[in-house]
Structures are given as C-alpha cells and as structure tokens.
Amino acid sequence: MSVLVISPGRNPEAWVRELKNQHPGMNIVVYPEQHDDEEVEYAITWKHPRGIFKNYPNLKVIASMGAGVDHITSDPEIPEDVIITRVVDKQLRVDMCSFVLALVMDNLRNISIHHCSKSWEPKKYKRIQDTHIGIMGLGELGSGVAENLKINGFKVSGWAKSKKEIDGINTYSSEEQDEFLEELDILVCLLPLTKETENILNKDLFDKLPKGAYLINVARGEHLEEQHLLDAVNSGQLSGAALDVFRKEPLPEEHPFWENENIFITPHIASVTDPKHVVPQLVENYERMTEEEELLNVVTQEKGY
Structure with missing residues (x-):
C-alpha cells in the first residue's frame, strides 16, 4: 500500500519528512515520480491536476493539506466512493x-x-x-x-x-x-x-x-x-x-x-498550513483507514465542506 503526495506548485519535502517522522513505515510516493497506481490507497493533496484520481482504482481517501477542500470537490471526476478529509488546526x-x-x-x-x-x-x-x-x-x-x-x-x-x-x-x-x-x-x-x-x-x-x-x-x-x-x-x-x-x-x-x-x-498569507501541526492528523486518518475505523474531519461531497 502506498501514500501519494501530490501538490504541484508546492514543495512537498517538508510534508514527506514529517510523514516519515510520524510513521517511519509509510510507503510514500511523490507525484509525478514513477509509481504503481494500483498500490495507492491514500492521497494527500493540494490543487491536484484535474481528473488524475480516476487513475487510482484502489484509492480510498483523499486528504487535503489544508482547511480548504474546494480544490478537491470542484473536480467532477473525483470517484464518488472516495472519502475526502480536511485539516482542522x-x-x-x-x-x-x-x-x-x-x-x-x-x-x-x-x-x-x-x-x-x-x-x-x-x-x-x-x-x-x-x-x-x-x-x-x-x-x-x-x-x-x-x-x-x-x-x-x-x-x-x-x-x-x-x-x-x-x-x-x-x-x-x-x-x-x-x-x-x-x-x-x-x-x-x-x-x-x-x-x-x-x-x-x-x-x-x-x-x-x-x-x-x-x-x-x-x-x-x-x-x-x-x-x-x-x-x-x-x-x-x-x-x-x-x-x-x-x-x-x-x-x-x-x-x-x-x-x-x-x-x-496581501499574497494569500492570512493562515498558512504548517506540516508539523497537521501531519499528525493525516497520519491518524491513515491509521484509521488501515484499521477500517471512522475517519476524522470528513467532508460531504454534496455540500462541499
């Protein structure tokens, strides 16, 4: 099982580092590096390329890197059975x-x-x-x-x-x-x-x-x-x-x-996500997913929040 980090335009190094610190055994791949689409069950993203998630047949969860989720819910090709989560920090x-x-x-x-x-x-x-x-x-x-x-x-x-x-x-x-x-x-x-x-x-x-x-x-x-x-x-x-x-x-x-x-x-600086503060939430939801437990901060796709 793999965790996909996909954030075009945003350097993912700090996110990968914190994910590995919090969960050393996690298999992390960073888009667009080569990886097996069928292995990906958990995706962490900010402003992904539209339609990309339909390429992952075993995807279960899409986790936003921030409090906003419109960059996910506005994609009409998000699979209906995938759970979307947001950050509450x-x-x-x-x-x-x-x-x-x-x-x-x-x-x-x-x-x-x-x-x-x-x-x-x-x-x-x-x-x-x-x-x-x-x-x-x-x-x-x-x-x-x-x-x-x-x-x-x-x-x-x-x-x-x-x-x-x-x-x-x-x-x-x-x-x-x-x-x-x-x-x-x-x-x-x-x-x-x-x-x-x-x-x-x-x-x-x-x-x-x-x-x-x-x-x-x-x-x-x-x-x-x-x-x-x-x-x-x-x-x-x-x-x-x-x-x-x-x-x-x-x-x-x-x-x-x-x-x-x-x-x-001002250049979109009102409230900026710090990986150190929010990665523990992402890791907890990853562990809940693997244990088939209820996830935190789930978004209703129909409402968009």
Whole structure:
C-alpha cells in the first residue's frame, strides 16, 4: 500500500519528512515520480491536476493539506466512493483571527493610509465600540474570527447557510442575508467555496451594505466578482477592500487591483498550513483507514465542506 503526495506548485519535502517522522513505515510516493497506481490507497493533496484520481482504482481517501477542500470537490471526476478529509488546526484558527483583526484595526486607524500618503495631515479614525463587523461563514475559522472580534470589543454578527449559536453574537441564516448586511461597517468573507457561494461578493450584495462599508476577503478569490468590486469602490458604495485571495495567484502585475489605492493586497498569507501541526492528523486518518475505523474531519461531497 502506498501514500501519494501530490501538490504541484508546492514543495512537498517538508510534508514527506514529517510523514516519515510520524510513521517511519509509510510507503510514500511523490507525484509525478514513477509509481504503481494500483498500490495507492491514500492521497494527500493540494490543487491536484484535474481528473488524475480516476487513475487510482484502489484509492480510498483523499486528504487535503489544508482547511480548504474546494480544490478537491470542484473536480467532477473525483470517484464518488472516495472519502475526502480536511485539516482542522487550532494554529490556522489563531493565525486567521490575528490577521483579520490586524486588517480591521488598520482600516479603523488608517495606518497604511498615513504611511502611503507621506503626509502629516491627520485622517479621522473610527473606534472599536462604534464598529459593526459581519462574518460570512461560521465554520471553524469564521466562528473563531467572530469570537475574537467580539472579545476585542466589536459588535459582531454572523451569517451562514443555517443559523448558528455563538454566545454574544447575532447570527443569521441564508434567508436573512438582507437583514445581516444592512448595518455593517465591515464585511469579512470566510465562506467555503461551493456552487452556491461562488461569486457571492457581487454588485447585488454590495448595494445592500451601507454606503462606505469595507470588505475583507480571506476565503477564496472565486467568491468575488472583481469588476463589481472595482465599480463599488470607484462609486463610493464601498470605501475599499482588503484582499488576501484571488482568482489567479500570484495576482498578475497588470491587474487593476494593484492601481487602486483603496484596495489593499496581501499574497494569500492570512493562515498558512504548517506540516508539523497537521501531519499528525493525516497520519491518524491513515491509521484509521488501515484499521477500517471512522475517519476524522470528513467532508460531504454534496455540500462541499
């Protein structure tokens, strides 16, 4: 039996090293090195070539290297009987919480604006207690961000497909989107990427926000209609945006986002998976698979999360 590591564009050396440290007897092959397709029962991946998993007749599990699984579930040729798993990591949650808080505070206190303007003219700032932040997506990361912002004194609301219960935070279901949006100063997107959420950050949604609201997208680039954002920022409907994810990464040099002074860009750094933190989960699921036990953090293919 073999474990296949397949991550084009991402150096797998640290992952292989940690897998061997955690499970010395594991037979690991790294795509595209030569291997026996029939021997592979467990695959660990990030952004695999589309359709490749249909070549493995004995594949049982596809494990994402990160919290996101849309790079797997969006492949229409994933075998239906294969189990998909994701990573749930406390450090990813902590990193995301601190990153979003940093973006929020930068927006409130105009730190980047003052730095870039090279001017001594003070700009009026906003206060924490006067700022209402909405979180779209209340999964592991979204709920953590909501709770962290609440602890730091912000008024926080949350929106998800189904209504959630989070202490001290008003939450809304998918049918209550208009009510959720109508009083927000800042909107943070932490939704999973599914057919229902693709392009959800669009003109219709922006028009439901109060004029001058601010957008933070730390989920997926495919959530955002890019031209709709540019139009909303240029018209003043949105005061600006902070974007950490994009449809094409790295963001091309000629992309108009680079030229817009009210759109802040970071290179997908909000929350980066560390192999040392997550490989133990991958190894445990490998052992559970070999013992025919129930796996951890299983994804429902129909839902996409």
